[in-house]
Amino acid sequence: MTSPAPIAEQRETSQPDPAAVPALSIDGVSHAYGPRRALMDVSFNVQPASFTALLGLNGAGKSTLFSLITRLFGIQTGRVGIFGHDVGKSPGEALRLLGVVFQPRTLDLDLSLTQNLLYHAALHGISRREAAARSVELLNRIGLAERAGSKVRDLSGGQMRRLEIARALLHRPRLLLLDEPTVGLDVKARADIISHVRQLVSEQGIGVLWATHLFDEIMAGDDLVVLHQGKVLAQGPMSRVVAEAGAQDVNTAFMRLTGAQVMPGGGA
Amino acid sequence: MSSITTREAPRGFSAAEYMTCLTGIVWREGLRFLHQRERFVSALVRPLVWLFIFAAGFRQVLGISIIPPYETYILYEVFIAPGLMAMIQLFNGMQSSLSMVYDREMGNMRTLLVSPLPRGYLLFCKLLAGTAVSLLQVYAFLLIAWFWDITPPPIGYLTVLPALILSGLMLGSLGMLISSGIKQLENFAGVMNFVIFPMFFASSALYPLWRVQEGSPYLYYLCEANPFTHAVELIRFALYGQINWISLAVVATCTIVFMIGAIYAYDPSRGLARRGPAGGEG
Numbered sequence: 001m002t003s004p005a006p007i008a009e010q011r012e013t014s015q016p017d018p019a020a021v022p023a024l025s026i027d028g029v030s031h032a033y034g035p036r037r038a039l040m041d042v043s044f045n046v047q048p049a050s051f052t053a054l055l056g057l058n059g060a061g062k063s064t065l066f067s068l069i070t071r072l073f074g075i076q077t078g079r080v081g082i083f084g085h086d087v088g089k090s091p092g093e094a095l096r097l098l099g100v101v102f103q104p105r106t107l108d109l110d111l112s113l114t115q116n117l118l119y120h121a122a123l124h125g126i127s128r129r130e131a132a133a134r135s136v137e138l139l140n141r142i143g144l145a146e147r148a149g150s151k152v153r154d155l156s157g158g159q160m161r162r163l164e165i166a167r168a169l170l171h172r173p174r175l176l177l178l179d180e181p182t183v184g185l186d187v188k189a190r191a192d193i194i195s196h197v198r199q200l201v202s203e204q205g206i207g208v209l210w211a212t213h214l215f216d217e218i219m220a221g222d223d224l225v226v227l228h229q230g231k232v233l234a235q236g237p238m239s240r241v242v243a244e245a246g247a248q249d250v251n252t253a254f255m256r257l258t259g260a261q262v263m264p265g266g267g268a
Numbered sequence: 269m270s271s272i273t274t275r276e277a278p279r280g281f282s283a284a285e286y287m288t289c290l291t292g293i294v295w296r297e298g299l300r301f302l303h304q305r306e307r308f309v310s311a312l313v314r315p316l317v318w319l320f321i322f323a324a325g326f327r328q329v330l331g332i333s334i335i336p337p338y339e340t341y342i343l344y345e346v347f348i349a350p351g352l353m354a355m356i357q358l359f360n361g362m363q364s365s366l367s368m369v370y371d372r373e374m375g376n377m378r379t380l381l382v383s384p385l386p387r388g389y390l391l392f393c394k395l396l397a398g399t400a401v402s403l404l405q406v407y408a409f410l411l412i413a414w415f416w417d418i419t420p421p422p423i424g425y426l427t428v429l430p431a432l433i434l435s436g437l438m439l440g441s442l443g444m445l446i447s448s449g450i451k452q453l454e455n456f457a458g459v460m461n462f463v464i465f466p467m468f469f470a471s472s473a474l475y476p477l478w479r480v481q482e483g484s485p486y487l488y489y490l491c492e493a494n495p496f497t498h499a500v501e502l503i504r505f506a507l508y509g510q511i512n513w514i515s516l517a518v519v520a521t522c523t524i525v526f527m528i529g530a531i532y533a534y535d536p537s538r539g540l541a542r543r544g545p546a547g548g549e550g
Contacts, residue, residue, distance in 0.1 A: 070382045074535070092281065095384035106379045108296070110303040115296075122292020123383035123390075125285025 021084040023048045023175040023207030024069070029078030031064055038064040040230045042078070046223070048174065049205040051198060053218045053238075055254060056227035062211040063103065065227070066179050070100055082175055096124065099168030103179040103211075105160055107167075109153040113144060116152055117167055124171040131170070138166040142196070158189025165196065175207045176200065182217065190217075215250045224250070228258045281385060289385050290393045297397035301404070311359065311405045315352035316412060323348050335476055337508040349410075349418045350504035351473025353428075354496065356409060357402045357436050358468060362459055364398035365443030369450050381534075388531040395444065395527070399436030406432055424507045431506035435499035438519050441526035442495075448533035471497040472504075495522040 022045035031039040039061045046052045056062050067073045069080055071091050080087040085094035107116050114135050121131030139145040142162040144155075152160065161181055168176060178197065182190040194217055200206045210217070218224060224241045226234045234241045234257055238250065245253035301308065323345040334341060371377040383390055410418075410425065420428075446459060468474075470487065471494050481488040491497050498515035505512040 070378070071387075072378060072381060092384040092386065093279075095382055098382070100378075100382055102378050106376050108300065108376065111296070111299055115299060119292055119296045120379060122288050122295070123380065123385070125281060125288045125385065127284070127288055 020048065022046060022081070023050075023083060024209060025079075025081040026065070026069075027079040027081070029065070029068060029075065029080060031061075031068060031073070031076050038230050039068075042227070042230070042232050044225045044232060044235050046175065046207045046209050048207045049201055050223055051201045051208045051210065051219075051221075052223040052225060054209055054211040054225050054227060055213065055215070055218065055250070056211070057213055057258070059229075060227045061230040062227060063179060066100070066102070066177060066211065069177060070098070071095065096171065097174050099171070099173035099176045101161070101164045101168050101176075101178040101181050103181075103183065105164070107152045107160060107164060110151060112149050112151055113139060113155075113163055114148045116163065117170055120167045121170050126171060134170055138169060142166050156189070158185050158192065161185060161189070161193055162196070165193065169200070173206070175209070177209045177211075179211045180213070181210070182212070182214065215254065218250055226254060226257055233257045286385065286389065289383065289390070290396065293380075293390070293393040294397040294400050297394075297401055301401045307363070308405070308408075311356060312408055312412070314359065315356055315409050318348065318352055318355070319345055319413060319416060319418075333476075335478070337505045337510045337512075343417070345413075345416060346418050347476070348474055349413055350507055351471070351500050353406050353409060353432070353503050353507075354435060354439075354471075354473060354500045355468055356405045357399075357432070357439050357499070358464060358496065360398065360402035360405060361436070361439030361441075361443040362446070362464055363443075364394075364401075364440055365447035365450075365459075368394075368444060368447045387534065391444065391531050391534055392527070395437055395440045395530075398440045398443075399433055402436045402440075403429075403432055420507045421509060423509050427509045428503060428506040431502045434516075434519050434523060435502060438495065438499060438523040438526060441523060441530050444530035445526050445533060448530060467494060467496040470494050471500055473497075473500045495519065498522075 024046035026045070027043050029039055029042045030037070042061070042065065044052075054062055054065070064073070068075055069082075069087060071087055071094075075088045080094075082094040083097050085097070087094045108119070111119070114132075117135040117138065118128070118131050121134065122128075126134070136145065136148075139148050142165070144159060144163060144166075147155070147159075152163065155163065165176075165178075165181070176197070181197075182193055185193070197208055197210065198219075201208050212218070218238060220238055222238050224235065224238045225232060226241065234244065234253075236244075242248070242250060242253040245256045247253035247256055327344045338346075368377065371380075380390055380394070381387060407425075442463075446463060450459070470490050472480075472491060473496070477488060477491055477497070480491055495518060498512075498518040501512045502515040502519050505515070
């Protein structure tokens with residue numbers, strides 16, 4: 001509509017490996033809600049087996065970007081690829097390699113844990129028998145096996161999140177998106193979820209895009225994309241982004257890049 | 269791109285995967301329905317109130333002459349039973365659309381729409397699931413109505429099934445089409461006033477159309493143009509083992525048009541996109 005047509009320029013990826021297809025490639029993506037521009041010429045990649053933190057304040061455009069990647073909104077300008085499959089042109093092939101944990105909870109509260117997992121598996125065409133086996137395995141991994149038959153309503157916030165992550169992994173995706181998955185959780189639940197997702201990266205080689213506004217969730221070896229008011233201000237390995245901003249830590253780097261007032265306590 | 273080894277080859281989806289998806293969606297809709305007992309009860313009470321109270325009261329006021337598919341004089345209760353069956357489906361279709369608005373607000377819609385299967389197919393499955401739920405309600409109503417001396421020929425219970433599936437799909441896709449235009453849950457009261465009531469009253473559900481024609485020719489034309497009238501007539505004839513071809517054609521055409529409209533409205537680049545971010549923007 002009113003969004004400009006940006007020139008898709010090749011950008012430097014954080015892990016230069018020309019042979020590998022990125023798990024996720026965002027290329028010159030712009031998006032507008034009527035006159036309001038939510039994203040402006042956003043480009044970055046997420047490599048397989050990497051943890052990429054998408055850092056931005058509320059309203060930076062993170063959720064819009066997630067909605068574009070997951071085909072909830074149509075892509076107006078630019079291109080989104082998942083392992084080389086264009087989300088706009090072959091969404092089926094792209095989406096089957098993608099697992100998502102949305103920011104709002106999206107479980108059926110009145111159904112049991114297993115029923116929620118089986119429903120999701122069915123949406124991916126996974127046969128009932130296979131789905132049941134995978135559900136047991138995943139519930140074991142997240143330590144909720146003995147709750148398999150209870151209603152989701154009776155779980156704690158952290159347990160629901162763990163279940164949502166398990167659900168997102170049910171169809172064995174190779175790219176996992178998480179939109180502020182730790183919001184509203186206590187310290188212990190947060191730590192559990194972060195370590196679980198990092199394990200998925202290191203052990204299973206899953207590419208992770210983790211949207212957050214909490215600086216303390218980012219570690220030195222992570223890739224970082226700083227999104228502010230719909231624009232990518234910086235990207236690359238965290239240490240480089242911090243160094244280039246002339247800062248000592250992510251917190252200060254983010255503040256310098258965005259000019260934002262950062263509140264104490266590591267959050268923005 | 270093709271030279272790069274790590275790219276997954278497209279493999280499409282098998283018929284079995286499509287089938288698994290369909291049964292999964294119907295199964296979930298059924299489970300949700302069973303968990304909402306109030307919904308089942310109110311879906312049954314509504315037509316029964318009409319049958320037990322309204323029809324009993326109007327029995328003396330409205331005389332019904334012999335019109336097809338009936339071969340004898342019938343009681344008013346017998347006449348409105350097909351209309352009430354269609355009413356169950358009308359409410360169910362609108363309620364499914366309400367639940368889609370709710371799902372969209374709560375984010376549940378997202379889990380459906382990120383399935384890799386084609387979006388049109390997912391919405392079709394959702395419609396079939398809603399129709400399946402309406403069938404449960406209609407047959408429960410027929411069972412109770414049987415004790416109230418509404419006894420169509422036994423074969424009618426079978427021949428009405430395809431008619432109910434078609435009318436259920438039509439009303440469900442109409443609801444889905446409407447739901448795509450509803451921004452918030454609260455606006456559903458408007459659907460009641462502007463969709464359900466006019467459709468129900470300006471139809472052949474409560475009175476034969478020749479009666480309407482005597483009273484007001486304009487209302488008669490309105491009733492004839494109302495797809496709900498044809499859903500009612502399709503069900504009425506099918507319940508007596510007959511086919512009303514005009515109604516069949518109208519209902520089938522409307523189903524296709526509404527369904528295409530609903531799928532179009534839920535297309536990511538159009539319907540949902542215009543509405544701005546769903547859920548929290550952050």
